[in-house]
Amino acid sequence: MNTYALVLNQLYQFVYNRKIEEVIRPNWMNDFGFPPSYENKSHIESTLLATLLPINLGNNSVLFNVHPKGNTVQINKEVRNRTYLGGVGL
Numbered sequence: 001m002n003t004y005a006l007v008l009n010q011l012y013q014f015v016y017n018r019k020i021e022e023v024i025r026p027n028w029m030n031d032f033g034f035p036p037s038y039e040n041k042s043h044i045e046s047t048l049l050a051t052l053l054p055i056n057l058g059n060n061s062v063l064f065n066v067h068p069k070g071n072t073v074q075i076n077k078e079v080r081n082r083t084y085l086g087g088v089g090l
Contacts, residue, residue: 004048006062007050008060008061008062009052009053009060009061009062010050010051010052010053010062010063011050011051011052011053011063011065012048012049012050012062012063012064012065013048013049013050013051013065013067014046014047014048014064014065014066014067015046015047015048015049015067015068015069016044016045016046016047016066016068016069017044017045017046017068017069017070017073017074018042018043018044018068018073018074019042019043019044019045019073019074019075019076020040020041020042020073020074020075020076021040021041021042021043021075021076021078022038022039022040022041022075022076022077022078023038023039023041023078024036024037024038024039024078024080025037025038025039030080036080038077038078
């Protein structure tokens with residue numbers, strides 16, 4: 001989990017995006033060339049960027065700007081390239 005230490009008189013831009021990882025569930029049938037079953041692991045990546053506020057806004061102020069990095073979801077899918085049957089030419 002990300003944790004951030006915030007200081008006063010800053011403008012914080014919190015940018016996030018969603019990623020989904022599809023990993024193959026371990027199963028003996030996968031090793032023989034049967035189509036694998038996948039398990040989805042979803043997580044969010046974030047970045048916090050800080051810039052100084054102009055002096056005329058007063059002291060002890062903090063501003064937040066929260067927005068997604070984009071409107072798309074990145075999906076990383078694991079692919080199996082070799083099986084026992086493929087190794088013997090079937």
